[in-house]
Amino acid sequence: MRPRVDAVLFDKDGTLFDFEATWNVWAGQVVAALSGGDHGLAARLAAAARYDLAAGRYFPDSPVIAGTNAEAAACLATELPGWRVEEIEQFLVEAAADAPLAEPVPLVPLLAELAAMDLSLGVVTNDSESVARAHLTTAGILRVFDFIAGADSGYGAKPAPEPLWAFARATGHAPDRVVMVGDSTHDLRAGRAAGMWCVGVLTGLATAEALSPFADVVLPHIGHLPAWLQGAPVEND
Template sequence: MNRSSIRAVLFDKDGTLFDFGATWNGWAGRLISKMSDGDAELAQQLAQACRYNLETKSFFPDSPVIAGTNREAAQCFTDILPQFTLEELETRLADEAANADLVPAVPLPPLLNRLRAADLRLGVMTNDTERAARAHLNKAGITDLFDFVAGFDSGYGAKPDPDPLLAFATHCGLKPSQVLMVGDSSHDLIAARAARMSAVGVLTGLASRADLDPFADAVLPDIGHLLDWLSITV
């Protein structure tokens, strides 16, 4: 892996651009409370289904919600809420997610502007919906800094498949070897390996260094350390 050959950076969203726990742990607790409407037993069932700890108000590390698609998150609740179709649950989750209060992992505009000043193309590929992704980027005031934004429903597929990553490379007119994928989950890094891209893990999600090390060229505390890793001084 030659860092000097990198011409584009593709970011995951949740746990990478935005701190996962600080953003989604409290959101999930409020969503479960709203969906259970005061029914403590139902709240516990919903929490168990998506692997969320109501006492600590945090996701368990093996929750399918962490790296899964919006559809996979909705599927957690179909047996418990049979009065709703899967499509209705997907819409409900997407609407709630689009309005989440996001906590950036680092100050994003300065970092992204420095990456762009180094002539790097930037993109976002998330297993969230594209609509929610754009809402979150808009809220953070950074949409215009990205050349490419895709969700699991954008027509390219979802991670850990490599296809959405390869779509970014094609969009930028680059070889996969010229693209760096940055993410907080093994899904992100496995997708990068399958696409023959460089892969950097960050620890602003719920995965540990030990979880990410086998698939990564490097594991960094957060995306703010990319500048040093890429030797960017501009």
């Protein structure tokens, strides 16, 4: 049975923006900048973040993928004894604002279509709120969202349900009339804990097999969301 939905809550990285196309290149740039040309240090930083330097991509088990900037900074700090974790986190926040964003589908028309369905829209990310707002502004979609929260917005971070409940309160919708859309088990576990419907998408690094136990449906990407909400069968691209 398809849910009666009043609102859609999106994760950012891997959902609104394709994870690999956006963050693999960025991560290589960060490792290069922090290592300052020291190839041994670059290898150690990459290992700490579970990033494959040779392939230029994260390993699927990287804690950075669904983690917060603070968690990513803590990973890197093990190899940067001259840096405080807070300094690394600030470096990551500033660097992330200029990440090369890759949309899995054209976002402006898709979000306009969802807004025309009289749905409240929001974003809850484990990135910082300032970076989220910068990315949404760059993509030309900031104003369509009724609520935006990052891990530093005061509601906590996924997989805890508190930031999702904050969206429900802010928009005045019962959690069971909200759909949480994300590419990681962090997103979907948060959605389950919040009592929301859960939609997985395959534009992150998680497989359908990994997401399915926590999802009501797994879609190739968010472009399939309007049709699914209106009862159409799921099609693979």
